[in-house]
Amino acid sequence: MKMQSIFTGIDACRLCLSKNLHPVLDLGSQPPANSLREDLSEAVSEAPLELVRCDDCSAIQLTATVDPAYLFSQYVWVTATSTTARSYSETYCAEVLKRSVVESPFVVEIASNDGTFLKQFKSEGCPVLGVDPAQNIAADASNAGIPTWAEFFDITIAKKVLAEKQQPNIVMARNVIPHVKEIHSIVEGLSALVDDTGMVVIEFHYAKAIAEELHYDSIYHEHLFYFSIKSLCALFAQYELFSFDILESPISGGSLVLFFSHKELDPSMALRDLIEIEELSGFNNLSTWQDFGVKSEKHAQSLKSIVADYAKNGKLVAYGASARSSTLMNFAGISAKEIDCVVDRNPIKHGLYTPRTNIPIVSYEEGLKKLDGKHLLLLAWNFEEEIVRDLRASGFKGDIIVPLPNEVHIR
Numbered sequence: 001m002k003m004q005s006i007f008t009g010i011d012a013c014r015l016c017l018s019k020n021l022h023p024v025l026d027l028g029s030q031p032p033a034n035s036l037r038e039d040l041s042e043a044v045s046e047a048p049l050e051l052v053r054c055d056d057c058s059a060i061q062l063t064a065t066v067d068p069a070y071l072f073s074q075y076v077w078v079t080a081t082s083t084t085a086r087s088y089s090e091t092y093c094a095e096v097l098k099r100s101v102v103e104s105p106f107v108v109e110i111a112s113n114d115g116t117f118l119k120q121f122k123s124e125g126c127p128v129l130g131v132d133p134a135q136n137i138a139a140d141a142s143n144a145g146i147p148t149w150a151e152f153f154d155i156t157i158a159k160k161v162l163a164e165k166q167q168p169n170i171v172m173a174r175n176v177i178p179h180v181k182e183i184h185s186i187v188e189g190l191s192a193l194v195d196d197t198g199m200v201v202i203e204f205h206y207a208k209a210i211a212e213e214l215h216y217d218s219i220y221h222e223h224l225f226y227f228s229i230k231s232l233c234a235l236f237a238q239y240e241l242f243s244f245d246i247l248e249s250p251i252s253g254g255s256l257v258l259f260f261s262h263k264e265l266d267p268s269m270a271l272r273d274l275i276e277i278e279e280l281s282g283f284n285n286l287s288t289w290q291d292f293g294v295k296s297e298k299h300a301q302s303l304k305s306i307v308a309d310y311a312k313n314g315k316l317v318a319y320g321a322s323a324r325s326s327t328l329m330n331f332a333g334i335s336a337k338e339i340d341c342v343v344d345r346n347p348i349k350h351g352l353y354t355p356r357t358n359i360p361i362v363s364y365e366e367g368l369k370k371l372d373g374k375h376l377l378l379l380a381w382n383f384e385e386e387i388v389r390d391l392r393a394s395g396f397k398g399d400i401i402v403p404l405p406n407e408v409h410i411r
């Protein structure tokens with residue numbers, strides 16, 4: 001049976017249309033990282049997972065665009081399942097409101113997921129609206145008191161917000177801009193939503209951390225772009241949005257929050273510092289990214305051999321069935337041969353199997369029972385401290401293999 005193709009390739013840069021694209025890292029043909037299955041006999045679709053750098057605008061991007069309807073319609077990442085994310089939402093809300101010049105601002109969030117972040121703003125007395133393409137999660141958020149439209153955000157939805165609601169004062173988009181092929185339409189929409197007193201707040205996985213700390217596991221089909229401060233600001237400037245401040249996010253292992261407004265305000269000290277560090281590091285250069293490609297391949301081979309050595313004395317238990325872990329295991333060649341099960345806190349995933357690596361996903365409680373006498377591979381290494389603390393408090397005494405950042409280490 002011939003499977004329907006789920007992707008289209010590019011022959012030019014999505015940002016500047018240049019055809020000078022330079023290969024950086026080939027992670028092979030991989031299933032979309034969130035395509036968990038209930039039944040191992042279900043077919044898995046695959047698409048190339050290859051990173052290129054544009055010689056002209058230096059944007060780092062994937063060569064394949066997987067159909068977004070396939071990727072996002074039943075998105076399984078629910079924000080509130082991580083306690084770090086929950087406490088971060090409080091800090092984030094306080095930091096954003098501190099910068100708002102409007103009392104009780106109307107806050108709109110693009111890709112608002114289960115409404116965890118908007119809930120904070122609502123509790124501060126702000127009217128809120130979420131926009132999220134995942135039907136199931138948008139419905140749950142609305143039922144929980146966070147009005148959420150089940151839509152892909154673009155300039156058309158921006159116009160609908162302006163027509164049916166008041167003008168938003170704060171528009172937030174967390175970890176979504178790099179996901180969208182029609183990126184010009186989404187930034188145009190963000191720009192249209194705010195007036196001169198409003199601000200646009202963008203959170204994104206910083207490409208500098210990816211290149212310098214080997215976060216190759218954060219490369220998956222949903223992430224089409226890998227931005228620097230420079231490349232993101234250049235894109236937003238085309239739509240009259242200028243950055244004035246920045247925050248370093250404590251989650252997702254190296255994310256930044258950039259604040260934009262239509263007015264060209266003086267950039268904060270923090271923003272000026274990070275731009276200078278970025279320029280001095282040379283990480284917008286091709287050589288940095290080629291080096292990253294070589295190091296990522298070596299790292300994956302070394303991780304595979306460490307895991308295979310442990311597995312000789314019995315299969316391991318892994319922790320974290322995230323999109324990142326799918327890229328990591330598929331690229332390194334780690335599968336059900338070495339791993340007994342993957343623990344995940346998100347109940348939506350329990351009873352499903354990881355994409356192509358075919359490992360059953362279980363609850364924390366079930367995983368703890370399986371861990372007796374075993375060792376653990378910590379795929380959710382970006383929540384390392386929280387998870388190690390919980391596991392040790394639960395009495396787990398085995399080794400914990402932490403693959404990243406940088407070198408593999410054992411705790």
Ligand SMILES: [Zn+2]
Pocket residue numbers: 013014015016017018054055056057058059
């Ligand atoms: Zn380009």
